[in-house]
Amino acid sequence: MSGKEEYPVVFGKWEIPYIHSAGRFSTQFFNMLKEKRIMGSRCSKCNRVLMPPRSFCEKCFVPVTEWVELPDSGVIQTFTICYEKFTGLPDPPYALATIRLDGADTGLMHLIGGVDLSDLNSALEKIRVGARVRAVWSDERKGSIFDIKYFEPI
Amino acid sequence: MGRIAIVGVGQTSYEDVEAKRDKAYYEMVFESTRRALDDAGLERGEIDSVVEAAYDLLDGRTISNMYLCTASAGYLKDESRVAEDGTFALAYAYMRIASGHFDTSIVTAHGNREGPAELISNYVFDPFFYRPFGVSYITTLAMQATSYTTKYGVKEESAARVVVKNRENGVNNPYAHLKSKVELEDVLKSRMVSYPLRELEIPPNSSGACSIVLAEENLAKRFTDTPIWIDGVSWSVDTYHIGSKDLSEITPAKIAAKRAYRMAKIDNPAKQFALAEIGDVTAYHEFMLYEALGLCGEGEGEKLVNDGFTSMSGELPVNPSGGALCANPYPATGLASVAEAVLQLRGDAEKRQVPDAETALVHGISIAAGAAAQTNCVIVLRR
Numbered sequence: 001m002s003g004k005e006e007y008p009v010v011f012g013k014w015e016i017p018y019i020h021s022a023g024r025f026s027t028q029f030f031n032m033l034k035e036k037r038i039m040g041s042r043c044s045k046c047n048r049v050l051m052p053p054r055s056f057c058e059k060c061f062v063p064v065t066e067w068v069e070l071p072d073s074g075v076i077q078t079f080t081i082c083y084e085k086f087t088g089l090p091d092p093p094y095a096l097a098t099i100r101l102d103g104a105d106t107g108l109m110h111l112i113g114g115v116d117l118s119d120l121n122s123a124l125e126k127i128r129v130g131a132r133v134r135a136v137w138s139d140e141r142k143g144s145i146f147d148i149k150y151f152e153p154i
Numbered sequence: 155m156g157r158i159a160i161v162g163v164g165q166t167s168y169e170d171v172e173a174k175r176d177k178a179y180y181e182m183v184f185e186s187t188r189r190a191l192d193d194a195g196l197e198r199g200e201i202d203s204v205v206e207a208a209y210d211l212l213d214g215r216t217i218s219n220m221y222l223c224t225a226s227a228g229y230l231k232d233e234s235r236v237a238e239d240g241t242f243a244l245a246y247a248y249m250r251i252a253s254g255h256f257d258t259s260i261v262t263a264h265g266n267r268e269g270p271a272e273l274i275s276n277y278v279f280d281p282f283f284y285r286p287f288g289v290s291y292i293t294t295l296a297m298q299a300t301s302y303t304t305k306y307g308v309k310e311e312s313a314a315r316v317v318v319k320n321r322e323n324g325v326n327n328p329y330a331h332l333k334s335k336v337e338l339e340d341v342l343k344s345r346m347v348s349y350p351l352r353e354l355e356i357p358p359n360s361s362g363a364c365s366i367v368l369a370e371e372n373l374a375k376r377f378t379d380t381p382i383w384i385d386g387v388s389w390s391v392d393t394y395h396i397g398s399k400d401l402s403e404i405t406p407a408k409i410a411a412k413r414a415y416r417m418a419k420i421d422n423p424a425k426q427f428a429l430a431e432i433g434d435v436t437a438y439h440e441f442m443l444y445e446a447l448g449l450c451g452e453g454e455g456e457k458l459v460n461d462g463f464t465s466m467s468g469e470l471p472v473n474p475s476g477g478a479l480c481a482n483p484y485p486a487t488g489l490a491s492v493a494e495a496v497l498q499l500r501g502d503a504e505k506r507q508v509p510d511a512e513t514a515l516v517h518g519i520s521i522a523a524g525a526a527a528q529t530n531c532v533i534v535l536r537r
Contacts, residue, residue, distance in 0.1 A: 007175045012214045012269075020281045030282075051397070052283045058393055078304070078401055080296035082348040088273035090288035096297065098397035107397025109284055120346060129304040145286055 025055035028067070033147035036137050040104050042066045048105040072135035073154065074101035079127055081117055093117035095127055099151050113150030126153045156371035158251050159381035160535070162194025163493040168331040168362035168481035171267035179213055179266040180225040182363040187227050187262055190365035194377055196258075201367070203250045203259035204228035206235045207243035207485040209523055211274040213266050226262040226365070239263075239433075240364060240489025241518025241531035245387050247368050257370050263490075264363035265483020271359055275522040279394075284525075292356060294396055294526040296348035299438035301401035303350055305453070310350070312456035313437040314341035317354050317479055319465050320434060324476025326506040329490070331360040331481040341437075355437040357482030357521070364489040366496075380500045386418030386534030394525040404439070407446035407517065407530040415448070418534035420513075423448045427470055428511035429498055431491035433519030434477040439527060443517060444472070447532070466506070474498060474506045478521070488518025492533065499537040512537055 022030060025041075029052070032039045041053035045060040049068050056063050079097035082090075095117060098107030113136060117123045133151040141147035164186040174182065183206075191197065204226050208218045215221065219235040226233065236242045240263030247259035275291035302308065318338055324330040336354060344353040374381040390406035390413075392399050399405065411423070420426050432447065434440040441455025449470065450458055458464045464472035473479075475494035478487050495514035497503045513536050520529035 005176065009175075014214075018281075022282050026282060052395065054395075058398075077397055078297045078301040080293050080300060080348045080350075082293055082296070083345070084292075084347040086272035086290060086292075087270035089276060089290060094288070096287055096289060096293050098297065100397070106395065109287060109289065109397060111287060120349060124349075129300065145283060 023055070026053065029053050030143040034141040034143050036072070038070045038072055038101060038135070040068045040070050040101070042068045049103060051101055051104040051106050051108045068103070070101045070103050072101070074099050074104065074133065076112070076127065076129055076131045076133055077107040078129055079112060081120065081123060081127065095123070097127070097151065099133055110145070110148060111150040112153070114152035155252055157383050157385070158248055158368055158370055159374035159383050160366055160492070160496050161369045161374050161377045161381055162190040162196065162367035163496045164189025164191070164193055164365045165329050165490060165493050166362045167329050168265065168360040168483045168490070170331070171359070171361045174361040179264055180221040182361070183222055183225040183262050183264050183365070186363035187225060187260060187365040190260070190367050191227065194367040196367060196377065198227045201227055201258050201260050202231065203247060203256035204231050204233040205243045205247040205250070205259060205261050206233070207238060207240040207263035207489065208235055209237050209485050211277060212269060212271065212522065214269050222262065227260050232256070238523065238529060239485045239487060239518040239520060239531065241492065241516065241533060242389060244366060244489065244492060244533065245389060245531055248384055248387055251368060251370050257373055259368045261366040261368065261489065262363065263486035265361050265486045267359045267361050271484070271522045278523055279525065291522045291524065292351070293348050295436050295439065296351045297396065298401045298526040299350050299436055302438055302442055305402040308438065308441065308456050310342060311338065312460055313355055314338050315459045316434065316437040316440045317341045319459060320473050320477045320479040323466060323474050323506060324480030326504070327475045327480065329481065330476045331358050332476070333480070350438070351436055357435060357478040360481045360483040362481070362483040362486065364486045364493050366489060366492060380537065382496045382499050383536045384533060385536050386414035386420065387532070388413035388417065389529070389531035392528045394528055396526045401526060403452070404442050404446040404527045404530060406528070407443060407519070407532065410530050410532040411447045414532040414534050420534060423515065424450065424470060427513050427515045429474055429495070429508045430470060430472045430515040430517070431475060431477070431495050432472060432515070432517040433488060433521070434473055434479050435519055435521050435527065437479070440472070447515065447517060471508050474503065474508055482521065484521040485523070487521060488516070488531065491516050491518060495535050499535060
């Protein structure tokens with residue numbers, strides 16, 4: 001045979017509906033977001049304030065039941081700015097970060113917004129490890145992580 | 155318990171998915187497994203355990219090992235699968251033999267890029283706190299690289315030098331997906347994919363398969379004059395909450411290395427290993443792994459590349475195969491590293507042979523199935 005061979009292909013696509021439950025514990029966090037309040041959970045053994053809140057401490061392996069209200073500001077722990085379009089993923093550019101809210105010991109993942117990302121170097125002046133950021137809230141809040149639109153450098 | 159050895163290896167070439175359309179994924183696995191059995195001089199009947207590494211969403215079939223079982227020589231045998239890097243399948247097969255229930259085992263792994271690995275990796279993440287942001291394995295690895303470079307002030311040129319080194323090595327590896335040299339400038343000018351990662355600092359998406367045959371000590375000595383002994387193996391898994399761990403180091407690799415080294419009586423890894431094949435999931439991760447695997451102190455990773463310590467002519471060549479930056483058939487990436495180390499220790503690595511290699515370090519890592527280098531496996535091999 002000569003030249004490039006063609007093989008029959010099938011275009012596969014999975015469309016499988018799932019109904020995922022956040023569980024009673026995390027639902028309290030999402031319900032409070034509707035009121036523009038961010039709740040972490042504190043481990044009674046190691047005292048870490050966990051964000052996202054968790055119903056058990058992975059280190060101490062004990063249940064966590066205490067809620068701690070946190071401010072909607074903190075610092076960027078780390079970040080990336082994505083400039084590539086990947087199939088099925090958001091249109092670039094977008095900035096992803098983990099944010100350690102003041103009083104928390106661990107970081108929450110969210111978007112960084114309010115910054116022009118078209119030029120990397122100028123974006124890096126505002127989006128830095130350790131830069132202070134504050135939540136920008138959605139007007140319409142439904143109890144999801146997008147009740148916070150993004151975090152903005154302050 | 156006696157020692158356990160690798161007595162056969164088989165690989166297909168690793169290529170772009172388009173180039174691999176002549177074979178369905180399980181046919182690639184048949185090809186590598188047949189080669190591994192031929193390499194060991196064995197037939198299917200002499201194998202009693204079969205373990206595959208396969209990832210359902212990458213294969214686009216749930217329980218994708220239903221097809222792989224027979225292609226892995228597992229017809230009517232005790233077959234099992236892990237949804238992780240191939241090094242974990244090797245560790246599992248090792249334990250099955252160590253248990254005394256099995257004498258021989260096949261391990262197979264394959265990369266299948268019929269679907270988009272970046273989108274598939276988004277489905278690894280929880281649907282409440284992570285997935286909605288479109289996070290993928292590339293963006294989490296990028297966030298880890300940011301954390302590392304911010305802490306230690308790593309130069310972009312140093313990261314680019316990792317790519318130049320590994321791509322140069324890949325030229326001599328007939329199995330590699332990318333077999334062309336690149337210059338420092340090429341890397342530094344390649345497009346920014348996800349800051350700080352540039353196009354050439356991220357592994358390609360490769361398809362292909364790798365198979366390994368293991369045997370217990372007495373059989374291994376009967377099967378081959380060049381058994382390659384598995385003298386240390388360990389692994390560790392971190393939390394997937396990426397804001398809850400120190401992203402500037404790869405803690406689970408550190409822990410796995412400590413345990414594997416203890417088992418293999420390695421106390422000075424930078425001196426005792428003749429070569430290392432490690433999961434360079436990004437150029438920056440190669441530095442982080444040097445540190446986690448005890449080859450240098452914290453923050454000193456870039457020095458090993460800049461000084462040529464880890465180049466082919468250096469004291470400890472790292473990724474003579476070219477590493478993941480030249481072929482990334484995840485979840486076969488780590489098993490391909492094992493295959494390379496075996497060829498090196500046997501003296502069969504041709505143009506890329508490290509002279510007189512007696513002891514090799516292999517490290518496997520979750521790539522498309524983990525959050526920021528979450529899962530790590532370390533293996534010590536001796537001839």
